[in-house]
Amino acid sequence: MLEHGGRRRAAALRYSVPEADWLDLSTGIHPFAYPVPAVPTEVWQRLPEDDDGLLGAAAACYGSPNLLPLAGSQQAIQGLPRLLPAGTVAVLRPIYAEHSAHWSAAGHTLQRFTADGLEAAAASADTVVVCNPNNPDGAVFPRQRLLDVAATLARRGGRLIVDEAFIDAAPEFSLADLAGSAACPNLIVLRSLGKFFGLAGARVGFLAAAADLRNALREQAGPWPLAGPARWVAQAALGDRAWQAQTRQWLAAASPRLQRLVAPLGDAKRPAVASALFVWLPTPRAAALAEALARQAVLVRGFVDDPAFTGLRFGLPGPEAEWERLTAAVEALRCA
């Protein structure tokens, strides 16, 4: 299995620093998660039911009637490659590593392309996979550009998959409203409650796609892909527009603040990129910087495997004390 951020226990052991003493910025999960209300006892006891209101809340929030709730968008990332006929799949580079891993494992022919090669990739592949905004480098793809690519693919019977796990801070960029519609039957969109809503542990995500694909993934997932309490919490979060608006406001200030804070660790030629829920710092010194931060009990995610895209991804600090701690850690590195 691939490794991901959020492995605080392993860091605690490796650096002999108690888990509670770490400033964990190794994921892009919102530090102030949706405040989960007490789950009614009955919700723990009954079997989950499809008509409990979750779909309606998600449809209103995402603007899509073509949704399938899943145990995290991860379930779609793993399931789609096993459902779709073997073919050529072009996957953006860099991207959340689970995408390429599962297309390869399911026997598809994998191609990789960088953001500027999207249109060329769509000219020959059967399936194109992008992430918008992209994790880890924060690249953003305008709606019209992706719709043009989906149209190119549709002419050859191909499909476009857009992983929108991090899009909730700027939902105007989302294509969820068109995915699986009569206008874009070959467009597939993934959404997640693990990032903006901060509910990564609940394992809730959605596939927006045409009915045949939704039905096939539903069959593959079995009768109860989501636990009842996860469905209940997700419904509350998706319906809470006041919390969402307030969160967008906080993120609009927090992410540029983080960008300014960590920028001095990079170089002017390759500036830090602010995405709503994380900052990407391209640097050839990613491994050394991640190690130096870990020695100050600050956990960040270092990307070192692809020489063209080495860098650090910083998640957002939460309370003011965490911002101060990161400021001190960055200062210490600059003076070292």
Ligand SMILES: Cc1ncc(COP(=O)(O)O)c(C=O)c1O
């Ligand atoms: C870009 C991206 N997509 C999807 C996922 C899967 O998230 P989840 O299964 O919690 O929805 C992740 C998790 O880190 C991610 O970074």
